[in-house]
Amino acid sequence: MTGDFRRAHSSAPPAEPIEGEQKGPDVGTRLRELRKMHGLSQRELAKRAGVTNGTISLIEKNSISPSVGSLKKVLDGFPISIADFLTLELKPRKKVFYQAKELREIASGAVSFRLVGRDTRGRAIQMMHERYAPGADTGDEMLSHTGEECGIVVAGVLELTVGGEVRRMVTGDAYYFDSRLPHRFRNPGTVDCVVVSACTPPSF
Amino acid sequence: MTGDFRRAHSSAPPAEPIEGEQKGPDVGTRLRELRKMHGLSQRELAKRAGVTNGTISLIEKNSISPSVGSLKKVLDGFPISIADFLTLELKPRKKVFYQAKELREIASGAVSFRLVGRDTRGRAIQMMHERYAPGADTGDEMLSHTGEECGIVVAGVLELTVGGEVRRMVTGDAYYFDSRLPHRFRNPGTVDCVVVSACTPPSF
DNA sequence: GTCATTTGTTTAGGATACTCAACAGCTTTA
DNA sequence: TAAAGCTGTTGAGTATCCTAAACAAATGAC
Numbered sequence: 001m002t003g004d005f006r007r008a009h010s011s012a013p014p015a016e017p018i019e020g021e022q023k024g025p026d027v028g029t030r031l032r033e034l035r036k037m038h039g040l041s042q043r044e045l046a047k048r049a050g051v052t053n054g055t056i057s058l059i060e061k062n063s064i065s066p067s068v069g070s071l072k073k074v075l076d077g078f079p080i081s082i083a084d085f086l087t088l089e090l091k092p093r094k095k096v097f098y099q100a101k102e103l104r105e106i107a108s109g110a111v112s113f114r115l116v117g118r119d120t121r122g123r124a125i126q127m128m129h130e131r132y133a134p135g136a137d138t139g140d141e142m143l144s145h146t147g148e149e150c151g152i153v154v155a156g157v158l159e160l161t162v163g164g165e166v167r168r169m170v171t172g173d174a175y176y177f178d179s180r181l182p183h184r185f186r187n188p189g190t191v192d193c194v195v196v197s198a199c200t201p202p203s204f
Numbered sequence: 205m206t207g208d209f210r211r212a213h214s215s216a217p218p219a220e221p222i223e224g225e226q227k228g229p230d231v232g233t234r235l236r237e238l239r240k241m242h243g244l245s246q247r248e249l250a251k252r253a254g255v256t257n258g259t260i261s262l263i264e265k266n267s268i269s270p271s272v273g274s275l276k277k278v279l280d281g282f283p284i285s286i287a288d289f290l291t292l293e294l295k296p297r298k299k300v301f302y303q304a305k306e307l308r309e310i311a312s313g314a315v316s317f318r319l320v321g322r323d324t325r326g327r328a329i330q331m332m333h334e335r336y337a338p339g340a341d342t343g344d345e346m347l348s349h350t351g352e353e354c355g356i357v358v359a360g361v362l363e364l365t366v367g368g369e370v371r372r373m374v375t376g377d378a379y380y381f382d383s384r385l386p387h388r389f390r391n392p393g394t395v396d397c398v399v400v401s402a403c404t405p406p407s408f
Numbered sequence: 409g410t411c412a413t414t415t416g417t418t419t420a421g422g423a424t425a426c427t428c429a430a431c432a433g434c435t436t437t438a
Numbered sequence: 439t440a441a442a443g444c445t446g447t448t449g450a451g452t453a454t455c456c457t458a459a460a461c462a463a464a465t466g467a468c
Contacts, residue, residue: 065273083287100376116378172304174320198402
């Protein structure tokens with residue numbers, strides 16, 4: 001059996017191939033490279049981890065998708081956490097001043113997001129001038145992404161939901177939270193709501 | 205069969221129990237809480253993820269340890285990466301919402317800096333609500349420190365000097381620069397100037 | 409050269425993960 | 439009072455993971 005686990009069991013019909021893992025190499029390749037960086041053989045790692053060398057081999061060849069428990073056991077042989085393992089990296093003067101009209105509109109309609117700077121590449125912060133029309137909403141679907149974000153309400157009223165907690169915020173109020181917590185913005189008022197926000201790293 | 209996967213298969217003899225997962229709740233609890241934060245039922249999530257509701261149930265009860273492939277499929281239903289999922293702080297100790305009066309004043313007088321959050325430790329961004337009285341100035345001495353900073357003028361007029369370049373900015377205008385460049389803020393107008401700014405890393 | 413070690417790979421079979429479908433409990437609608 | 443809708447749980451069967459052991463190839467010792 002030289003199966004490829006990406007076929008994702010026998011579930012969805014054709015089931016489009018699962019992406020490797022965020023960006024970067026797949027689990028098997030990551031493990032192999034990390035193991036070699038540590039100068040270990042499959043058997044040495046297997047012994048430390050309390051699994052068999054065959055398991056290491058199968059994982060590295062992507063012949064199987066290890067269970068979370070097994071992967072943790074294997075990585076404990078280094079040791080390294082699963083999160084670190086999956087995100088590990090294996091391998092002058094810009095424009096300063098922007099006129100209001102130069103802010104780049106990246107979401108027009110009931111919700112307007114105007115970005116400071118043409119693009120966020122090479123920048124640590126993404127700052128935006130946001131405007132929500134009455135009733136406007138970032139969507140039924142909760143947002144969620146890596147990073148941190150904060151903002152101050154400059155005008156109007158903002159209803160902010162973060163990790164299940166809902167709060168009504170008025171002019172001058174502010175927020176700060178981990179962007180991985182599901183969140184949602186909505187204007188429950190009758191006039192435009194304006195917010196200045198910042199997040200890191202840039203997510204658009 | 206109500207097995208507990210922590211017994212880690214039939215490998216190592218007693219095999220001390222595998223720790224939940226780094227710090228914080230185990231995979232099952234994390235999944236359950238995250239799912240509820242998103243307001244989804246087991247069946248809804250299962251449908252999005254392309255697995256059965258039974259699988260979600262078994263994972264959440266820690267009756268099984270899902271394979272990495274399966275866990276990824278499940279988390280794609282939100283979506284969120286495995287790494288973020290495992291490091292997510294479920295119970296945010298940090299305060300998220302701040303009333304205007306709660307912003308911490310860190311520079312009173314002609315210049316007022318009001319910080320979002322009591323302190324910036326453990327945070328990636330320092331956001332401030334700044335107010336400059338007419339004629340107010342950050343000082344004859346140019347500022348300079350590591351990091352990046354940006355802001356949007358919310359009211360009044362701001363004269364900003366960065367790396368020798370002086371610019372008059374009005375409501376709605378914005379800036380972004382490397383904080384190592386010497387810089388200075390001044391209000392050349394006759395009414396208060398209000399700015400919302402953000403910088404990283406926090407420098408106070 | 410032969411033997412001993414080490415390497416990674418592969419096979420068979422038992423252990424576990426996963427699906428399908430049935431089940432019980434709760435809420436809403438008729 | 440069903441009846442239909444939802445919720446999460448669970449049992450039986452199948453697909454997959456994981457181990458134990460055998461294997462071939464490469465390396466080093468003598």
